[in-house]
Amino acid sequence: MDNTPTRLGKPTLDKDLDKLTRLEEATHFISRGLLAPGIGLIFLALAMIVAAAFVIDRPGAAVIIAAAALAAYMAMNIGANDVANNVSPAVGSRALTMTAALVIAAVFETLGALLAGGDVVSTVSEGIVGPASMPPDTLILAMLAALLSAAVWINVATWLGAPISTTHAIVGAVMGAGIAAAGAASVDWKLMSGIATSWVASPLLGGVIAALLLFFIKETIIYRDDKIAAARRWVPGLVGLMSGSFVAYLSISPLDHLLDLSLGASLLLGLAAGMATYAASVPFIARxxxxxxxxxxxxxxxxxxxxxxxxxxxxxxxGANDVANAIGPLAAIVHAAQTAQSGFDHTLPLWVMLIGALGISLGLLLFGPKLIELVGKDITKLNPMRAYCVALSAAVTVLVASAFGMPVSSTHIAVGSVFGVGFFREWYTRNSRRRLDYIRKRGGIIDVEELEDRNPDEIRRRRLVRRSHFMTIVAAWIITVPLTAMAAAILFTLLNGLFG
Structure with missing residues (x-):
């Protein structure tokens, strides 16, 4: 007797239900991709509501509310693109998880913007183009055009996977709008020439310093017979160097208006911090x-x-330095709309700072992981030692540049440092006698030239830096200022034709 249980069901109905299930799964997958843009749109709406609550009964309320939305959009794009450089080394080396890095960056970006960001806003709002060179209504249209053009380009660059300097984006946009509004004489060309110089100097300097640091670590710790003993000897000094460099860096750049120290005093403060950290690190590293x-x-x-x-x-x-890229134009618009005077009110409203600070953090949380992965993992492989060189290079490069009075881009320094580490590893792998002797001593066999002669493709396979990323990023750097300048000039012309 057949005891096989009878299967109850209707094949046609089951087939239709399977289709519906797959449709629901596809809809859910697509909706997840729309979640981040949806939250971003909600933030833009909230920024407009907050602005309206403070200016609705004042002159120029409509244009200020519109500018608040553009500033919020700009701030989110800064968070998505620029902040990746700060945490990418730690994530790429697996010292931090992506979630932990996002939380730490969001908190400290917000603190930097709110506690130390107000003083640098005036550079963007009135340092590039002289506000006295145009009437208030024209200045408002120029700043609106600058905000929109810079934000759109940063958005596109993030989508393309190209970390760019958001400072250069807004500087180029303000310059382009200023030329369209008041002519080339309105632009501070000395400042612009310094920025152009930093295109080349920042990544090269960052790369060289990072490579030198990695060379030191390889020679004194990694390729030594007793690595742990070498680490006990040298790592406390490296930690002290990082601590001292960062203290000096913070006192020179984001905290300069609070501490008001000369370069020499900042370096002495950094030296004291470095020595104190070294003393504390010796027993810590030993344990x-x-x-x-x-x-x-x-x-x-x-x-x-x-x-x-x-x-x-x-x-x-x-957060302290680059919040100005989002709210600098907004600050100029608020002042011009409410006072009918071109310029900048150094008493910055808190709601303006909040839009910039929260926008950067939200953009990082929603859209930042893409570029964090690229800078931290895709350009070249980072471990904690290499990541340390990248992170320290940023602080040291700013100190060196400050000593020579040269403006630099933190983005260009960080990405240049990653490339510097990668290219140096390629050179060191092929040329270091210490490395070859170390590996042979442990029974390894290395004959790179013979291997490459047998297989020419081996040369490309052994490269440690992805050349495609290098070309994409450099191209994006080169076109940022002229592209945003042209876009802002065109936008200003259109806005002036419609509302001027």
Missing amino acids: QSIGLDNRNQSLRKLFRVPLIISAALLSFAH
Whole structure:
């Protein structure tokens, strides 16, 4: 007797239900992609509501509300593109998870913008184009055009996977709108020439410093017979160097208007902080190194804490410096609309600062992971030692540039440092006698030239830097200022024709 249970069901109905299930799954997948843009639109609406609550009964309320939405859009794009440089080394080296990095960056970006960001806003709002060169109504249209053109280009660059300087984007946009509104004489060409110089100097300087730091670590720690003993000797000094550099960097750049120190005083403050950190690091590293195996993997643990601290400090400095890129034009618009005077009111309203600070953090949380992955993992492989070199290079490069009075881009420094580490690894792998002797001593066999002669494709395979990313990023850097300048000039012409 057949005891097989009878299957109850209707094949046609089951087939239709399976189709509906797959349709629901596809709809859910698509809707997840729309969640971040939807939250972004809600933030823009909230920015307009907040602006309206403060200016609705004052002159120029409509244009200020519109400018608040553009500033919020600009701030989110800065968070999505620019902040990646601060935490990418820590994420790429797995010292921090993506979630932890996003939270740390969001908190310290907001603190930097709110506590130390007000003083740098005037540079964007009135340092590039002299506000006295145009009437208030014209200045408002010029700043609106600058905000929109810069924000759209940063958005496009993020979508293309190209980390760019958001400072250069807004500077180019303000310059282009200023030329269209008041002619070339209204632009501070000395400032613009300095920015053009930094296109080349920032990434090269950052790359060279990062490469030199990595060379030192490889020669003194990694390729030594007793790595742990070498780490106990040198890592406290490296941690002290990072601490001292960051203290000096913060006192020179984002906190300069609060501390009001000369370059020499800032360097002395950094030296004191570095020596104190070194003294505290000696017993800490000694405890951390107990029981570690004599291999490279063990060294990761000793560099983890400095990388986390560097991510927080770089985010604080970025929030203090680059919030101006979003709210500088907005500050100029608010002042011009309410007073009918071109210029900048140094008493910055809190709601303006909040739009910039929260917008940067929200943009980072919603759209930042894409470029964090690219800078931290896709350009070249980072471990904690290499990531340490990238992070420290940012602070040291700013100090060197400040000593020579040269404006620099934090984005160009960070990305240039990543490339510098990658290209140096390629050179070191092929040319270091210490490395070859170290590997041969442990039974390894290396004959790179013979291997490449047998297989020419091996040369390309052994490259440690992805050339496609290099070309894409450099191209985006080169066109940022002229592209945003032209777009802002065209937008201003259109706006002036409609509302001027």
